[in-house]
Amino acid sequence: MRPECRDVYPGALNESQAATAQASVDATIQSLITELPKRPQRSTVLGTMKIALANFDISESEERDQILSYLGRVMDVCGVHSSGELFNDWLI
DSSP: OOHHHHHHOTTOSSHHHHHHHHHHHHHHHHHHHHHTTTOOSHHHHHHHHHHHHHTOOOOOHHHHHHHHHHHHHHHHHHTOOOOTTHHHHHHO
C-alpha cells in the first residue's frame, strides 16, 4: 500500500479499499462544494454525510473510525459541530 493511503486510511486492509474510501470522501466533498452555496444549512452537510455513510459497507472498526474522523474534519470546515446521532447510528 502506498504510504499516503496508509496516512489517511490506516484501517484499510489494502490499496483497493483505501482507494474506494478516498473516492467516496472526494465525492462527498465535491457534493458539498456544489450544494452548500445553494443551501448553506446544517441539514445540507448532514444529508450529504448520510448519503456518504450509506455507501460505505465496511466491517473493519478501525476503518469505520477513520472514515468518521475524516468526515468529522470536513464537518468542522463546514462549521457543523455535531452530527447529532448520525455517526453513532452508522456505527451500530
